[in-house]
Amino acid sequence: MGGLQLQQVSTPREINTASLDPTSDRAGPILTATFEELEASTIWASPVIKIVPDNVIDIQREICQWTDSEEFFNLILTTGGTGFAINDFTPEAVSPLLDRHASGLVHGMLAASLNVTPFAMMSRPVAGTRKKSVIATLPGSPKGAKENLEAIIKLLPHACIQAAGANSRSIHAGGVKKLEADAGVSPAHGSKTPKDDSQHHHHHHHAHAHVIPKPHTSPEERKSNDPKAGPTRRQRSSPYPMLSVDEALKVINERTPDPIAVGVPVTMAVVGSVVAEDVYAEEAVPAYRASIVDGYAVIAPESPSAATSLKGIFPVASVSHAQAFSMPPPLEHGTISRITTGAPLPPNANAVVMVEDTSLACSTPDGNEEATVEILTGDIRPGENIREPGSDVPLGSRILSTGDIISAVGGEIGLLASTGTKTVKIFEKPCVGVLSTGDELVEHDDPRTLIGGQIRDSNRPSLLSCLTSWGFPTVDLGIARDTPAGALEQALRGALRGVATRSVGVIITTGGVSMGELDLLKPTIERSLGGTIHFGRVSMKPGKPTTFATVPFKPAESSSNTSTQQERQDRLIFSLPGNPASALVTLHLFVLPALHKLMGLGYTSGEISPRHPPPSSGLPLVSAILTHGVPRDPKRTEYHRAIVTASRSNGQLYATSTGLGGPGVGAGQRSSRVGSLAKANALLVLPPGSEKRESGQLVEALMMGAVGASM
Numbered sequence: 001m002g003g004l005q006l007q008q009v010s011t012p013r014e015i016n017t018a019s020l021d022p023t024s025d026r027a028g029p030i031l032t033a034t035f036e037e038l039e040a041s042t043i044w045a046s047p048v049i050k051i052v053p054d055n056v057i058d059i060q061r062e063i064c065q066w067t068d069s070e071e072f073f074n075l076i077l078t079t080g081g082t083g084f085a086i087n088d089f090t091p092e093a094v095s096p097l098l099d100r101h102a103s104g105l106v107h108g109m110l111a112a113s114l115n116v117t118p119f120a121m122m123s124r125p126v127a128g129t130r131k132k133s134v135i136a137t138l139p140g141s142p143k144g145a146k147e148n149l150e151a152i153i154k155l156l157p158h159a160c161i162q163a164a165g166a167n168s169r170s171i172h173a174g175g176v177k178k179l180e181a182d183a184g185v186s187p188a189h190g191s192k193t194p195k196d197d198s199q200h201h202h203h204h205h206h207a208h209a210h211v212i213p214k215p216h217t218s219p220e221e222r223k224s225n226d227p228k229a230g231p232t233r234r235q236r237s238s239p240y241p242m243l244s245v246d247e248a249l250k251v252i253n254e255r256t257p258d259p260i261a262v263g264v265p266v267t268m269a270v271v272g273s274v275v276a277e278d279v280y281a282e283e284a285v286p287a288y289r290a291s292i293v294d295g296y297a298v299i300a301p302e303s304p305s306a307a308t309s310l311k312g313i314f315p316v317a318s319v320s321h322a323q324a325f326s327m328p329p330p331l332e333h334g335t336i337s338r339i340t341t342g343a344p345l346p347p348n349a350n351a352v353v354m355v356e357d358t359s360l361a362c363s364t365p366d367g368n369e370e371a372t373v374e375i376l377t378g379d380i381r382p383g384e385n386i387r388e389p390g391s392d393v394p395l396g397s398r399i400l401s402t403g404d405i406i407s408a409v410g411g412e413i414g415l416l417a418s419t420g421t422k423t424v425k426i427f428e429k430p431c432v433g434v435l436s437t438g439d440e441l442v443e444h445d446d447p448r449t450l451i452g453g454q455i456r457d458s459n460r461p462s463l464l465s466c467l468t469s470w471g472f473p474t475v476d477l478g479i480a481r482d483t484p485a486g487a488l489e490q491a492l493r494g495a496l497r498g499v500a501t502r503s504v505g506v507i508i509t510t511g512g513v514s515m516g517e518l519d520l521l522k523p524t525i526e527r528s529l530g531g532t533i534h535f536g537r538v539s540m541k542p543g544k545p546t547t548f549a550t551v552p553f554k555p556a557e558s559s560s561n562t563s564t565q566q567e568r569q570d571r572l573i574f575s576l577p578g579n580p581a582s583a584l585v586t587l588h589l590f591v592l593p594a595l596h597k598l599m600g601l602g603y604t605s606g607e608i609s610p611r612h613p614p615p616s617s618g619l620p621l622v623s624a625i626l627t628h629g630v631p632r633d634p635k636r637t638e639y640h641r642a643i644v645t646a647s648r649s650n651g652q653l654y655a656t657s658t659g660l661g662g663p664g665v666g667a668g669q670r671s672s673r674v675g676s677l678a679k680a681n682a683l684l685v686l687p688p689g690s691e692k693r694e695s696g697q698l699v700e701a702l703m704m705g706a707v708g709a710s711m
């Protein structure tokens with residue numbers, strides 16, 4: 001092999017998540033396989049392999065990059081350059097870098113090899129620690145490298161944890177001691193290892209990932225989807241079949257996991273969620289017989305006649321206010337009780353006369369209180385102006401059904417609150433991460449003047465704005481650069497591992513999905529993340545290169561064994577086109593239905609009454625009348641941004657474009673023009689065709705926002 005190989009492996013306790021690309025060197029894959037064979041892979045993150053030339057400076061520079069930054073690697077293994085050949089000076093490069101030598105590891109490696117062959121004496125390994133990393137030099141022959149690694153592999157997690165500065169007391173108490181005793185490493189042990197944030201540098205060990213083409217692949221195979229293929233060997237037609245929008249939606253629906261139910265306390269946080277289990281009233285509303293009006297509680301006759309009419313003067317025997325602690329005394333025949341709205345009725349009373357139907361007859365001697373009151377109406381029946389217990393919400397009645405949305409209108413949360421419901425089962429909302437990609441991007445609020453081909457990142461703010469208004473928790477994943485190689489992969493891996501404490505279930509990226517040589521999203525998802533691209537092109541305008549992929553969940557990617565059910569699902573990746581209008585349109589069209597499915601919208605457990613169909617997912621579709629002609633695309637379904645208003649005079653919906661015009665000045669619907677979505681509340685669905693849609697014609701419109709009124 002031409003070069004020296006450095007193999008770095010990250011934090012013990014992480015799983016070797018991705019298999020490496022086959023490389024032209026042989027020791028790398030064998031070392032990776034050794035980690036896997038010995039089950040040690042369950043505690044190591046995926047290794048990063050880098051080939052460097054056989055010279056001291058390059059070797060040292062590379063190692064220092066991996067040890068001296070905050071994003072250090074726990075373990076660095078080199079292969080090759082340890083013998084007596086003229087170019088062999090790996091030990092000479094590594095030795096001066098070591099803060100502390102580990103002659104025990106050297107001894108172990110040599111002893112193991114000497115068991116096999118006396119030629120082991122020709123190997124000059126060194127090992128030790130630099131800063132928080134463990135470094136060992138392995139021989140260049142795959143067999144020798146494997147033997148040496150096998151000799152020390154069981155100790156490496158322990159060594160790395162200690163070198164990284166973790167609390168060794170708790171390590172001994174926890175998994176690692178056991179790990180030694182078991183002479184094997186299992187995920188359970190790994191997860192028992194004490195948490196130490198210094199070791200949480202998940203995102204970093206791919207920074208230097210180097211993807212090396214297979215030695216014996218055909219040029220065709222190599223250039224297919226290879227981000228390193230370069231402009232001369234790039235693909236000149238997209239390898240992804242063109243799906244229709246409906247086909248794409250079907251694929252998304254199939255790949256989107258079912259919603260997950262969680263019990264949560266009834267707080268404002270449940271507003272906007274879908275109910276996952278029927279809710280029954282634990283308390284009746286009202287809990288007591290209550291007055292509906294301010295007035296006088298009376299004993300009304302069953303069948304009023306001239307003789308029994310209530311008309312007349314009555315002593316006011318008691319007062320009942322809407323208050324917490326006291327119940328009024330029972331009402332005697334021939335007396336009345338002053339009562340306020342919502343207050344409990346005195347026992348024996350069966351109706352309330354409004355204060356407006358009475359007059360004061362006589363006050364108490366001090367003049368402050370009513371002594372007697374005259375009832376002016378005779379027309380009062382038992383039960384009048386009274387709310388019976390449970391008449392608003394009967395005890396035990398179903399107040400919410402599975403699939404109901406706890407809307408912002410307030411009715412549902414009001415029902416939960418009024419019945420004293422403490423917890424409710426809802427479907428957990430997915431957390432959505434948004435990542436912009438591209439070297440040309442500048443933060444929207446960067447105070448500096450743009451230079452060269454720089455553009456401001458408008459996709460992240462616009463997408464995050466939509467997602468937030470839809471009620472989904474979001475994570476701003478920032479901007480991922482196209483270069484250096486590996487930056488994008490690193491950003492995506494960070495996102496996949498969950499950002500901060502919150503796991504990101506759905507990742508949205510924008511840019512880099514078309515045919516440019518720096519359009520790296522698809523190959524990165526497939527080749528580096530082990531994901532599956534379910535589609536990479538859709539017959540629509542804008543949004544043609546829209547890409548949808550899933551990446552399988554890997555247990556070690558969650559922060560601990562307490563990962564939630566949501567964290568254990570496959571991750572969905574929507575890689576939307578970079579053009580700002582394309583990104584927003586495809587967000588509405590493809591991402592929203594998946595988010596709706598994940599949040600349980602449209603989910604029903606029981607039978608659906610035709611009068612109450614489940615709420616549909618995605619944007620609601622209506623018909624609207626065009627106020628002017630609009631052109632159509634000959635091949636792709638167009639999603640023309642428009643303003644739909646309801647006419648106050650005839651109740652019809654009318655659609656007006658946010659901007660017409662083809663290429664050139666006034667290219668209103670161009671994919672780059674994010675302004676085509678300003679003021680827009682609808683996407684007009686224009687099937688492909690040669691002739692334009694004329695003014696007055698009816699078109700379908702997908703509603704993104706509320707409909708305003710027009711004259």
Ligand SMILES: Nc1nc2c(c(=O)[nH]1)N[C@H]1C(S)=C(S)[C@@H](COP(=O)(O)OP(=O)(O)OC[C@H]3O[C@@H](n4cnc5c(N)ncnc54)[C@H](O)[C@@H]3O)O[C@H]1N2
Binds near residue numbers: 436
């Ligand atoms: N040879 C072909 N070229 C293109 C095709 C094609 O089929 N063959 N498709 C075109 C279509 S359609 C679209 S849409 C775009 C999609 O491009 P990408 O998704 O690869 O995105 P980029 O190349 O990264 O950027 C395109 C454009 O968008 C700007 N951009 C990117 N990110 C942002 C952001 N966060 N905020 C604002 N603007 C952004 C970027 O600067 C470019 O101008 O490809 C066509 N090409």
Ligand code: MOO
Binds near residue numbers: 540542577
């Ligand atoms: O599909 Mo692109 O979004 O037409 O410009």
Ligand SMILES: [Mg+2]
Binds near residue numbers: 511515578
């Ligand atoms: Mg591009």
